[in-house]
Amino acid sequence: MKAINLDEKLQQFVTHWDPHVVADYNTNDVMVVKFVGEYPFHKHDTTDDFFYVLEGEMEMDIEGEPSRTVKTGELFIVPKGVVHRPRAKTEVKVLLIEPKGEPNSGDSDREPAPKPRI
Template sequence: MSDSKFHYVNHMNILHAPLELIDVPSLVKACTDTWYNQTLCQVNESVVRLGIVQGEYHWHKHDNDDELFFTLEGKLIVDTDDGKSIELHPQQGYVVPKGVVHRTRAPEKTIILMVERVGIIPTGDAE
């Protein structure tokens, strides 16, 4: 599902049921989008999402949801509206608490995992 307001492709369907193998390298190899999110699986009340990203996401916030970003390959920069920028290199993660205005940037193709509550709106909550 492509969000017509933004240049992102967000697949909210759960790709894998419990007891199914999740093969991230195959998904990365098949991806042709510049900013791609795919929900991989659900774990209790959260989902694990794969992001294959390059470029800049818009500023947004989630009123009721924390977000974990974990970099597998590349470099992800998480900016917050207080002027803070955190660089995440492979095997590094960062939690953005609910209510914090933020954006993510990837100067090169970057592979990330995100852990979020089921039902989160990836593009943020309306103000």
């Protein structure tokens, strides 16, 4: 058991849309990611999608609904089966929690990120 400094972890990489595992929580990966631009629309059939904005601001596009703005200190959970797309005009830093082995790309054609441990 030890404290994990998320700022230090985020300084270890510069890539976008490339989640890095920083801890385990039950059968889940706790990850940090940076992104800018937009991810493809996708869904996860068997799990909710958890986003907590550490720094910056993101938009969550939900198919057929208005976009939601998610700011620093806010979290957003997309229920399983809901088609969504995260995006950001400027770089945003986000904490993610996903079941181990869940591809971050969901059902999109985008290649899933490898999710290295740091």
